[in-house]
Amino acid sequence: MTAYVEYYRVSTDKQGRSGLGLEGQKEAVRRFLRDGDTTIQPPFVEVESGKKTDQDRPQLRAALEVCRKTGATLLIAKLDRLARDVAFIAALMKSDVRFVACDMPDADPFRLHIEAAIAEEEARKISQRTKAALAAAKARGVKLGGYRGYDLTQEQRAAGAERSAASRAAEASKRASALSPIIDAIRAEGVTSASGIARALNDRGIPTSRGGKWQAVQVQRFLALVG
Numbered sequence: 001m002t003a004y005v006e007y008y009r010v011s012t013d014k015q016g017r018s019g020l021g022l023e024g025q026k027e028a029v030r031r032f033l034r035d036g037d038t039t040i041q042p043p044f045v046e047v048e049s050g051k052k053t054d055q056d057r058p059q060l061r062a063a064l065e066v067c068r069k070t071g072a073t074l075l076i077a078k079l080d081r082l083a084r085d086v087a088f089i090a091a092l093m094k095s096d097v098r099f100v101a102c103d104m105p106d107a108d109p110f111r112l113h114i115e116a117a118i119a120e121e122e123a124r125k126i127s128q129r130t131k132a133a134l135a136a137a138k139a140r141g142v143k144l145g146g147y148r149g150y151d152l153t154q155e156q157r158a159a160g161a162e163r164s165a166a167s168r169a170a171e172a173s174k175r176a177s178a179l180s181p182i183i184d185a186i187r188a189e190g191v192t193s194a195s196g197i198a199r200a201l202n203d204r205g206i207p208t209s210r211g212g213k214w215q216a217v218q219v220q221r222f223l224a225l226v227g
Contacts (some may be wrong), residue, residue: 004075006043007063007082009039011151029040031205032102033077040072064166067097074099077148079115089116102205104182105145182206194219 006029010021022045033039046059060082067074076082079101083089089112092099104111186200198214208214 001038003038003040003070003072005063005070005072006042006075007046007047008043009046009057009060009081011048013160018147024207025081027178027211028102028205028207029075032100032105033217040070041066041074058131064097076101078103078114083116084120084122086113086116086120089113118181135145179206183219184221194223 008022008025022081044059044063046192048057048058048059063074066072073080074097076099079089082092082099082101093112101107101112104115107115182201183197183203186197189200191197191200197215197219201214203220206214208218
């Protein structure tokens with residue numbers, strides 16, 4: 001039996017209010033917990049960027065303090081929900097608080113360092129792509145921001161669709177970066193069929209991008225995407 005303190009993080013106020021992203025994390029934790037496991041206190045939920053440290057995140061700081069006082073293990077749905085900072089992850093691994101990520105519960109320190117590095121680099125790339133897309137839209141005369149009392153022109157709507165597509169592409173790239181090493185590890189174990197890989201991903205508690213179970217066809221689409 002293991003005692004856990006749950007910690008969840010969403011990146012925007014909108015996600016926090018709507019539950020977007022939060023429900024998927026909670027579902028991953030529910031699938032991870034085994035009979036006899038316990039959770040201490042209500043979950044800690046943060047609405048904040050993953051690039052900030054625990055000093056800038058009061059809910060994470062509080063969760064870590066509960067772990068220290070009770071000896072419980074910090075439980076997160078995905079490593080990047082804890083942080084997108086290699087130095088932060090490394091410091092936490094050396095601290096007096098144990099933590100487990102549901103998407104890689106058996107990962108050793110070397111694997112955690114690699115995944116943290118991937119998350120940090122992907123965050124940097126997403127930031128660069130977003131800034132470039134916004135700069136390009138601004139250069140074309142697109143008014144950025146919320147409703148300004150007038151209807152958008154066809155050109156502005158097209159620019160908005162372009163930014164949305166860029167955002168989806170960035171998210172897909174991030175997902176591919178995170179999943180590719182895991183699928184490579186599954187293949188190294190001798191599992192090569194799409195259905196077998198799907199079962200292995202489900203057994204590891206790794207959800208699809210929509211938080212559901214993997215099917216063979218989804219694995220085939222992912223493999224076609226990453227080549």
